[in-house]
Amino acid sequence: MKIDIKLNGQRKSFEVDPSEKVLDFLRRIGLKGVKKGCSTGDCGSCAIILDGKIVNSCMLFVGQIDGHTIETIEGLGTIEEPHPIQKAFVEEGAVQCGFCIPGMILAAKALLDKKPTPSITDIRTALSGNLCRCTGYVKIEKAVLKAAKMMRKK
């Protein structure tokens, strides 16, 4: 089937097998920032933003995203011009191996887009679906707070 989606700000059409997982589809078209940590919806490393909400792409089929808006980490910033959340993560030392980080950053973005001044509880709730085994989450929490501040100033 053919799907039309808005992917990282651009309208695109793809000829797809609707039963393919969105995770596999996105990686296949080159968006390798979407990571696979479990394939069972339990780790959040495959998280993407779908119509403004954070979802695990391993739990979605391509057929379900026709007509929808999708953001992946590739749509945020670049090394030259990082998004404030990306900048804050690096500055706070919140990035260790980085495997969970695209999902974490997207979960943070989905939160901050809606709530520019989040409480610690908001942050914890928003990121609770994203597992990280490296950082202990301490610096991730700080980075999200810092990013919120940076984004408010903008």
Add this chain to the structure above:
Amino acid sequence: MKFKEVNKNVNKVDGLSLATGRAKFVDDVDFKDLLIIKFLKSPIAHGIIRSIDTSKAEKIKGVHLILHHNNCPYISHTTAGQGYPEPSPYDTYMFDKKVRYVGDYVALVAAETADIAEKALKKIKVEYEELPSILDPHYAMKKNAPIIHDERSSTGIYNKKKNIAGHVKVQVGNVERALKDSDVVSEFEVETHYSQHTPIEPHITITYLDEKGRLIIRTSTQVPYHVRRICAHVLDIPEKKIRVIKPRIGGAFGTKQEVYLEYYAGRVTLLTGLPAKIELTREEEFLSRTRHPMIVKIKLGASKKGILNVIDMDVISNTGAYGSHALTVMFNAGSKCLPLYKAENVRFVGTTVYTNLPVAGAYRGYGATQGYAALEQAMDVLAEKLNMDPVKLRLLNHIKKGETSPIFAALGEGKKGVPQYIKSIRLDDIIEWGSKKIQWEKRKPYTKKTGRYRKGKGMGIFMQGSGIPLVDMASASIKINDDGSFNLLVGATDLGTGSDTVLSQIAAEALKTTTDNIVIYSSDTDMTPFDVGAYASSTTYISGGAVKVTGEKVLTQIKKVAAEMLKCDIKDIECENRIAKNKKNNKKKTYGDIAKYGLYEKNQFQIGYIGSHISPVSPPPFMAVFAEIEVDIWTGKIKVLKYVCGVDCGTAIHPKLAEGQVEGAAVNGLSYALTEGYIFDKKGRMLNNNFQDYKIFNIEDIPKLEIKLFPSYEPSGPYGAKSVSEIGINGPVPVLSNALYNAVGVRPTRYPLSSEYVLKLLEEK
């Protein structure tokens, strides 16, 4: 000490490429005609394969190759990615006709897609003859127990008939007599549990042939050089035919110190000429490698005044079906714990047994975590008997600056160790700080507590090591570029720890340049010089040492060229901030000028050097941990109210990354203590091999953490650094256990400290 580039929070060199999703992990490059490998796994814990029929599977379209014990060479090896010769038994084969745990590899299928491979697996017919199995380490050494490794070709096993993979007994002084002579003796025994590293990226490996027909292994490993050596052995091809590349990897914590997937993919690629990939599912990751569960028994004896006179430690370690790190993890339960306290009489008896359970291996903490689970509780038991504050007991007895322990020399890495004296230690400062933070002086005994929710405080002190002395070797290569920047090539392996950044900082410091003028490339056996890899808390200390000596040599070359250019004596040259100057007349040359002169103008040569480093000692980092918990005596639920942890890691080369190591290890340890653990059925099958049933902490689970570094200066380390990555995980089990006792008066001996278990303890009380 004044530093310019180290002891500074520069941006992680790969930080932005990771945060923008651009960094390349193993799976992030595409290969044409990639074969997917899937394994057929043993459904039984112990048995013999009577027959295997792959004819139906072979006929499936898209299946390229099926391998099993009948068509693979039978080469004994260990999967422990350790230095050569490995102190682990050679008891593993690519495929064997015997299976030894549920999940043992029986066959592999390489096919065009994962679906085809899975389909083919279902068509393979295997007949097993089931054997009695050992699912309990206590049973392993019993007379009537089955023998797990009866094959003749396996070597290095301590006692095959008794299922003992490794054994050691050392004694200093006279333990029996000292126990009799002590005023107070305490005894304590715990049994630690199965747990897994759960890196968020499961094991993954891709192999392919380059245009010259060499085997390229792109893999998520901690030990690229050991991968090359072990694959050369198992595939029976010379090392020169293999190149191992470690790209970015998604966490490891010890489990990627195992070399046990690369050679399967390598064989498929060699036989088919096609690229091949093995990617473990989360389910399979749980059966990759685990932490050795241990039964640890400790006896302590002290004088009335609380002076420790004797420590007697007995360890039974369960290595599962194969003896990866069997001997050394068990050794470390002694060697990383016992020197912490001064006692004149010390005995360590360690036995590692085989069982028909998942294979254990290296895991952050490496035996010390299990040893401390017992030792730091035994200290509290002793303190209670002495009627002494646990903090005071530790202050009285812990090792001090300038002191040594006979255990350093007696116990090493599967053999004798090396003597060493403590040159840097801030333990007393940390204990003082931690006591204040947790308000230790307000702590009351459990007998004074009432009500449904009872609070309790516990503490413990810890050490680890920094690399394996006289064994671990690292090297680095540095060369200058036209613009005065430098290429730094290291075999050291960044697992996400930030070692690429830390090593770049050390290079910049040594070369009197800035970290952004260091271009690092790491972990590629064709390109980078040797390094044993990232384990034993060695990278900052050992690899950092190699980078420092190399940088210093290159700096001397820079000075020499500068002296030639400035027509002065090399002794008059001083370098700072990428400039060499003659201090007598202030004439200057930039590193760019010097590089160009050396490369193009006169007496040309490449300014550069390859330096190596080993260390005669392994200076321990130290840590003290305090925690306050609240126990709901109706449900048994433990809530950690506050977790306070101070670490002396010498100079922190990158303080934020160092803190990150401690935070990560602490949270990993908290989750190990409170929620993680394998559940097996009666047949040895793991029942909770997913993240819903095997619970690791998420961001909502973390308690209030106060983590602080206490810098000291370790003279043997690069710019005063010691290790930091492992020690943090040792804290939670004993400290929360001590806090539990202080809250409700029960002492746990099993883990995790689940509500059910705590409730059971309360009922039995």
